Amino acid sequence: MLASLEPTKLKALSEKKTLKAFQRAALKVPAYEQFLKEHNAPVSSIKTIEDFKKLVPLLDKDKTFKLYTDNIKKLCVDSEINNIHEIVSSSGHSGLFSYSLINKKESAMSQDTIDFMLDYIFNVGGKKTLLINCLPMGVKIHSSLVTIADTSVRPDIVISAIKTFAASYEQIILIGENSFVKKCLEDGAESGIEWKKLKMHIVLGEEMLPENLRTYFCDILGVDPDQPDSKSLIGSSLGVAEFGLNIFYETKELIRIRRLLQRDRKFREALIKADPDNLPSLMQYNPLRFFVEESPKERGLSDIVLTNLQEEAVIPLVRYNIKDEGICVSFKHLKDTLAAFNYADYTPRVRLPLAAVWGRDKITLEEGFALRPEFVKELLYKEKTIAENITGNFKLSNSKAGLRIEIQTKKTTPLSEQLENHIRDVLITNIPAKAEIIIYPYRDFPHGMELNYEKKFQYI
Structure with missing residues (x-):
């Protein structure tokens, strides 16, 4: 079905489902009803997707799961937790846990x-x-x-x-x-x-x-x-x-x-425009399951905002900021940009909307710009001689010497002056900032050794 629908028809269907999801949450979820009252959102006046985008305030973890940790029923339709088949938890990477309840x-x-x-x-x-x-x-x-x-x-x-x-x-x-x-x-x-x-x-x-x-x-x-x-x-x-x-x-x-x-x-600058020094992931999504928006930030970047369109959702989150930076990319914009650069043969067959997503973590350096862990990862994995000798774990921080990058090598990797110098050369050559680079043997790495892959590694 999705493959056969025109992008404009998909968009119209998605917007119709979005308005319906909003009205359902506004009428049936006590916490959301209270939230809308506190923000003076005129529920009965929201008739179009333009009204929705303009008048409905954004949610996030702090306004939902942090506020109702001891009374999560208020986030649920009709304040009921019945016939739940699964409880899915977030990783707690942000310091706060959130959940989905699946019937x-x-x-x-x-x-x-x-x-x-x-x-x-x-x-x-x-x-x-x-x-x-x-x-x-x-x-x-x-x-x-x-x-x-x-x-x-x-x-x-x-x-x-x-x-x-x-x-x-x-x-x-x-x-x-x-x-x-x-x-x-x-x-x-x-x-x-x-x-x-x-x-x-x-x-x-x-x-x-x-x-x-x-x-x-x-x-x-x-x-x-x-x-x-x-x-x-x-x-x-x-x-x-x-x-x-x-x-x-x-x-x-x-x-x-x-x-x-x-x-x-x-081509990247023409298609994505924002943050050209960092390569985002380019992904499709089903607009009949989720309505995806942008919450604008500085330098042309945005946070991704989601609305759950599934009618059975127990916690039907509306305009929920997931705090991952990204932008929406329409199929038409992708198709037109590919054609403009003579890459028309790359055009996807399935005409779904897309999002370009960078992630959420950045560190601000003395030089005044923000560095993403993904930028460092691209450098570390660029050459096989480096990639095969590191675990992938590293820590970014600011120090008196400037940016500090601490890198963990694999258990089986004997540290050598040649390897250390090569890693330093690759990083210093490509990162436009003063940097202090420390390369540790596996067991001497001082960050996250207790995690053992169970929790997301904190790169900053």
């Missing part, structure tokens, strides 16, 4: 959505598929089309499962966080897995995927991500606990476009 009907619909996406991207309906879920915190993936192995963040189990079952399946989908998947691939190769002989797909979540890390993974698997008929996909997906998994996602076509954005700065 049985919504859970079944979520499974249908995941099945559709898995079949659309990986053809799981036509291929016997093993999905290895190594997401942390007990995050579950429900599907009726694949065999699921829940390993959590145990690389030894992941490697054992692949060795034991790979021959029994036509393809394997590995879902996890960047640094953990990196460890699994590297440890697996050391233990004798010949990755290039397997039909592997990787879906990465929890944080933004550096394009150079994708290239590093592709080298391990023997994949060419710039070819549309590539045998495997190494892509990323962005979920938000309050809304569910896989809100924004990459396809093979969008991966090729993102790599084009990396190579062609003028």
Whole structure:
């Protein structure tokens, strides 16, 4: 259905569902009704999407889950917590936990959505598929089309499962966080897995995927991500606990476009405009499930704002600022910009709206500009000789000497003057700021050693 609809019709349907979702929340959710009264929002006067954008105030974690930690029922439709099938928690990365409550009907619909996406991207309906879920915190993936192995963040189990079952399946989908998947691939190769002989797909979540890390993974698997008929996909997906998994996602076509954005700065500036020094993820979303907006900030950037359009939502969040920086990109703008730069053959077949997402963390330096961890990641993963010797964990902070970058090397990496000098040279050459770079042996790294992949690493 989505593939056949014109973008203008999709937009109109999405806006209609948005107004309906707003009215439902305003009438049935006590906390939201109170919030609208406090902000003098004229509920009965909001008839159009323009009214909605202009008159409905924004929500965020502080105005919802922080305020109602001891009385979460007030965030629920009719103040009821009944027939709940799942409670999904956020990572607590911000210092505050938030939740989605999923009833049985919504859970079944979520499974249908995941099945559709898995079949659309990986053809799981036509291929016997093993999905290895190594997401942390007990995050579950429900599907009726694949065999699921829940390993959590145990690389030894992941490697054992692949060795034991790979021959029994036509393809394997590995879902996890960047640094953990990196460890699994590297440890697996050391233990004798010949990755290039397997039909592997990787879906990465929890944080933004550096394009150079994708290239590093592709080298391990023997994949060419710039070819549309590539045998495997190494892509990323962005979920938000309050809304569910896989809100924004990459396809093979969008991966090729993102790599084009990396190579062609003028094309990137024309399509994205904001923050041209940092490469965002370019992802599609279903506008019949979520209404996506921008909350403008400085320097042409915005925060992503979501409205849940699912009629069964127990906590129907409206205009909720997820605090990830990004911008909306219409299919028309993408198509027109590709054509203007003679890249028309890159145009995606499915005409869904998109978002360019950078993430949320930045550190402001003495020189007056903000540095994203993703910028440093791109530098560290650009060369294989560096990428294969680090865990992916590093810490950014300000010191008397300027920007301090502390980097953790792998357990198996013996520190050498040559490696240290090479890492320093790559960073200092490309970061326009005074920098103090400290490279630690694995066990001497002083940050986050207790995490063991269960929590998001704090890069700043």
